[in-house]
Structure formats: structure tokens, C-alpha cells
Amino acid sequence: MLDEICPLNLLVRKLEIRTRLNNDDKAGILSLPYKRRAYERTSYLVREGEGHHGLCRLMVSGFGYRHRVASNGNRQLVGIVLPGDALDFQQLVLDRADHNIQAATRVVLLEINRLALKTLAADQPNVGSAIWRETLIDASIFQEWILNVGRRNAKSRLAHFISEYAMKMDISGFRGGEQYEFPLTQEQIGDATGLTSVHVNRMLHELVRDGAITYFRPYLTIADRAQLYQIAGFNKQYLHLDQLASPAADPDFMPNPK
Amino acid sequence: MLDEICPLNLLVRKLEIRTRLNNDDKAGILSLPYKRRAYERTSYLVREGEGHHGLCRLMVSGFGYRHRVASNGNRQLVGIVLPGDALDFQQLVLDRADHNIQAATRVVLLEINRLALKTLAADQPNVGSAIWRETLIDASIFQEWILNVGRRNAKSRLAHFISEYAMKMDISGFRGGEQYEFPLTQEQIGDATGLTSVHVNRMLHELVRDGAITYFRPYLTIADRAQLYQIAGFNKQYLHLDQLASPAADPDFMPNPK
DNA sequence: CGAGATTTTGAAGGCACTCAAATACCGTGG
DNA sequence: CCACGGTATTTGAGTGCCTTCAAAATCTCG
Numbered sequence: 359m360l361d362e363i364c365p366l367n368l369l370v371r372k373l374e375i376r377t378r379l380n381n382d383d384k385a386g387i388l389s390l391p392y393k394r395r396a397y398e399r400t401s402y403l404v405r406e407g408e409g410h411h412g413l414c415r416l417m418v419s420g421f422g423y424r425h426r427v428a429s430n431g432n433r434q435l436v437g438i439v440l441p442g443d444a445l446d447f448q449q450l451v452l453d454r455a456d457h458n459i460q461a462a463t464r465v466v467l468l469e470i471n472r473l474a475l476k477t478l479a480a481d482q483p484n485v486g487s488a489i490w491r492e493t494l495i496d497a498s499i500f501q502e503w504i505l506n507v508g509r510r511n512a513k514s515r516l517a518h519f520i521s522e523y524a525m526k527m528d529i530s531g532f533r534g535g536e537q538y539e540f541p542l543t544q545e546q547i548g549d550a551t552g553l554t555s556v557h558v559n560r561m562l563h564e565l566v567r568d569g570a571i572t573y574f575r576p577y578l579t580i581a582d583r584a585q586l587y588q589i590a591g592f593n594k595q596y597l598h599l600d601q602l603a604s605p606a607a608d609p610d611f612m613p614n615p616k
Numbered sequence: 617m618l619d620e621i622c623p624l625n626l627l628v629r630k631l632e633i634r635t636r637l638n639n640d641d642k643a644g645i646l647s648l649p650y651k652r653r654a655y656e657r658t659s660y661l662v663r664e665g666e667g668h669h670g671l672c673r674l675m676v677s678g679f680g681y682r683h684r685v686a687s688n689g690n691r692q693l694v695g696i697v698l699p700g701d702a703l704d705f706q707q708l709v710l711d712r713a714d715h716n717i718q719a720a721t722r723v724v725l726l727e728i729n730r731l732a733l734k735t736l737a738a739d740q741p742n743v744g745s746a747i748w749r750e751t752l753i754d755a756s757i758f759q760e761w762i763l764n765v766g767r768r769n770a771k772s773r774l775a776h777f778i779s780e781y782a783m784k785m786d787i788s789g790f791r792g793g794e795q796y797e798f799p800l801t802q803e804q805i806g807d808a809t810g811l812t813s814v815h816v817n818r819m820l821h822e823l824v825r826d827g828a829i830t831y832f833r834p835y836l837t838i839a840d841r842a843q844l845y846q847i848a849g850f851n852k853q854y855l856h857l858d859q860l861a862s863p864a865a866d867p868d869f870m871p872n873p874k
Numbered sequence: 875c876g877a878g879a880t881t882t883t884g885a886a887g888g889c890a891c892t893c894a895a896a897t898a899c900c901g902t903g904g
Numbered sequence: 905c906c907a908c909g910g911t912a913t914t915t916g917a918g919t920g921c922c923t924t925c926a927a928a929a930t931c932t933c934g
Contacts, residue, residue, distance in 0.1 A: 407853060424759075426759060426760070426762075426763045426854075428763055428767050428849050429849030429851065430772075430849055433767070434762055434766045434767045436759040436762045436763070437759075448752050448755075450745075450748075451749045451752060452749060452752055452856060452859070453856070453858070453859055454856070454858075456756040456853070456854050457759055480741050483738050486744075487708075487709045490708075490709050490748050490751075493748075493752060493755065494706050494710055494751060494755075496755060497706075497751065497752075497754060497755035497758055498714040498715075500755055500758035500759055500761075500762060501682075501684060501694040501695075501714065501715055501758055502684070503758075503762045504684075504692055504694045504761045504762050504765060505686055505692040505694070507762055507765045507766040508692045508765040508809075508810030509686050509688075509690035509691070509810060510686060510688070510690070511889075512890065543911085543912065543913090544912075544913070545912080551766075552765065552766030553890075553891090554891060554892080555912085555913085556891075556893095556913095556914085557889090557890055557891075559913065559914060559915090560914090560915090563914090575899090575912085591687030591688055595664075595665060595714070596684075596714050598710060598711070598712070598714065600711070600712075601710070601711055769922095770921075801880065801881090802880075802881070803880080811922075811923090812922075812924080813880085814881095814882085814883090814922090814924085814925095815921090815922055815923075817881065817882060817883090818883090821882090833880090833881090833931090
């Protein structure tokens, strides 16, 4: 894979999911200074409250999760980080991290010089808004998680979590048939869905019994996607995948047919 | 108030909470074309899925809430909109709204031409990143709501919701002693916290009995802030209020004292 | 003053939790 | 290649927080 030669292609490909990049944009990204760096499973990749250290990072391989801890010690995952996802591009405009990111598997990160990326984003506004856009997609996903945890029962929550996971994997190009690498423990799934690991276990088995999925860690297969989505009440609209379908020209000032 | 003369001051003041604006920045904002517009209570100000209509809007007076609806019909609030808050600046980089915004009271909005704002944000990167920063603060608040709904019990959830509300009101300059305008119905509070209105009612009474708050709709008073925060497990760090305290110079390339 | 919306209260039930123990799995080292 | 220890999964029984259902009381506002 070309990524092996220059992992910055991962970033280009990520942004191109929702933004049309021209050759200058791509060249600018590909000329960013970078390094690779590996971390062991369970390593903290970002710690809540910590200021930035001059690097913006991207997941090259492996999986991570974003989480916060309540004062009572309870942990809540607020996001999953897949290969190709940015870890901490918020640093471009925020001074400190507001959540933790931990490695769910052994991971390799791409480290980009923060100031170089910031300069690129300012000089080529198309790149800047592409990155901004990605952070807003994350925000949309956060909202969906509030809905998921607040207003769905345990089985739907799980089904929704899995649906979103699979969809994000598909987007990132990791689809191999209906089988997905899914390395999270049931404890972690519970922390993502606001459930206990015990109940996650039971509901997971129900989804299997229903014929919606099969699950042999670390692999999860979607046996009946329609049914899974139906149980989840899953509607992918919130992932904003239709950005590229819209007209290139800015439709501002168009008369508004109310 | 000066806002009466030019409501764009509201936007300047909002951004200045977390960003140092120079005179050019302020002048640029204050010269944006705008209109005011009023809406009745319960009006939809933004509808999920709708494309933009050439306007970016700011709440001038009144209160609103952001929400999504699950396929089973359950509603979940994902944010409260206070006077001074931007409604839909995401439109600057996203094609369609991913959640609804509804008026909780009669409201007055400030409508800014989207393209003019976009141009300003590009020409004066300091303004652009100030707006980007605000959208990231919202994302941080979304994360906290996931934690709130997912990992706190009913009483803590309510206390946390109230704590955040009061803190945001303080920030926006709406503090009058310990009493706050708080126009939400218990049904809406329930939809914000993932509870039923019946249980909200019971927990609200418990907080009153504990001496943490008093509540006569539409006014809520914080009787014992320390206790309320303690019940909530509230830590304001996620609101990123210390942005201005950090050094003006970009600390990149500073040796990292690990 | 009346109608609808909202709040309040009570009683009963269920979904998901807690606690606990058995089983299975995995990576490591001998 | 197997033994071993720690981690993760699975299962069961009992409990409780919050929901549901329902009705009364109160508020709001035209």
C-alpha cells in the first residue's frame, strides 16, 4: 500500500471522503513533516487537561477510544478512534485536551508538526475547512451518542453502537465482506453505551440469537444488516456522507423557496 | 445597552470570552450585514436535514434547545441555546443541519449573511479560528452530556445539568445574584437528562429539600453552589474558560519537559 | 373564567444493575 | 508445546432505580 511509503496519504484519503481537494491541497498535506510512533495497548495517547506538545496525530493502525471519567470514578467512552482518524486536531485552536484517548490495541500513530499543519490550514483555506469539517462530524457523532445513551434501550443501544462502528469502518475502507475487526472488550462496550459489561454480554447474545450479528472476538460479522439497523433505529444521515454530492458552487444568495 | 444599537456586539462579546480580538477583528464583525427576526415559542429555528439558506444566526434574546428524535419517537435534547449563543455557524463548513433547534421561549435572532461571515473568517484567520473554537467548545459540552446521561444517577444528572446551565449563564453575563431565568419545562429537562418528567419532578424536589436550589418557574436559584456541584460532580474544566490565560505566543517547538 | 398545559402524587412493574462464581481465553515463559 | 496466571466472558439469582400508568392539583393565559 502507498500508505506504507507515506502515511500522510491516510490523511488525504480521510479528508477526501467529505472534501474535494485540489492538487495543491494534496501536495501541501503530503509535504508536511511527520514521524511514526508506536504505542502499546492501554497506553494513554492523550490525557484530559494536558496542553499540546507541538504535534497533531493521526491513527495509522490499531484502535483507540476517547473517554472521560466522572468524579465518582465511572468511565464513559465518548468515541472510537479508527485507523485514518485524527486524534487531536482540536489542538489547532484549543489549548488543552478535554478528554482522554487510550489505545485499545497496539497502535501506530502519525505525528505531524502542529505549527506546520496550522500554517497549511491558514494558507490553504480549503484544507483548513476540511479539517474543521471533520471536527464538526465528530460533534455530530457526539450528539448521536447522547441520543443513544439517553433514549434507547440496551439492545438498541448496542445495535446502534455496532451499526455506527461498521459504517465508520466501511467509510475508512476497512470493509472485508461483512466481517469487521472489533477488538473492544465487553467492558469497554459497556462504557461506550452506558451499560454494565454483564448486560452487554446478555444483549450481545440476544443480537446473535436474533440473527443480526455473529461475534467471535476480535471479529464481528453483520449477518443481517437491515435487521441490525432496524433494531438500532440507525439512520446514517448524521455522518454527513453526502457532502461531496452537493454542488461545488456556494448556493448562497439563492432565493429560498419557503 | 449597546446591543440595542448593534446586536453584533453580542457576537464580539461572545468570542472575546475565549479569544483575544484586535480592533480589525472587531471592526470586521461589527460591519457584517445583519437583520433581526423574532420567533414564537415552540418555533423550529433549525430543522435536521435542512440545507442552509444563506444565513448564520445568533440568539439575541430568549432561549432555545437543540434536539434529535430517535426512530422510536423519543426525543433527546443535546444542548441549550442561551442569549449570545450561535445557532448554526456549522453551516460555514457543513451542508446540512444535523439536529433541530426549537425555541423554548419567544426569541429574537440575529441573522448574519453567511457568505459575508465566511469571507470574514477567511480574511481574518483570527476570527475564523475564534468561531471554530466555539464549535469545539460545543463538542466538548456534547461529550460531557454523554457522560452525564451515561454514567450519573438521576439526581446527579439533574444537578449537573443545572450547574452547567448556571455556569453558561454566568459566562454570558446573565448572572443576577444566584437567581437565574430558567424557562424549561420538566418535560424538556427530562429530555435533556434522559429521564421522565415524573422523575425529574421528584429529583428536583429532592434538590430543593437538600437545600441546593430553589425553583419557582421560570426562576431557579442556586442556594448552595458548593453542594450542588458536589452532587453533580461538576468540574468546569470542559468549558475551556482558561483559553485567555495562556500565553499569547504559540508554545510550539518548546522543549517538552516530560 | 375556562381550557389546555404543566406539575404533583401514588402505586405497581420492569429493565438493567449488583453481587458472585464458574468458565473460557490469551499471552508468556519454561 | 504445555502449564500457568491474569483477563475476559458467561451464567444465575436477587435487588433497586427509574419507568409506566393514572389521576388530581395547579398554573397560565387568552
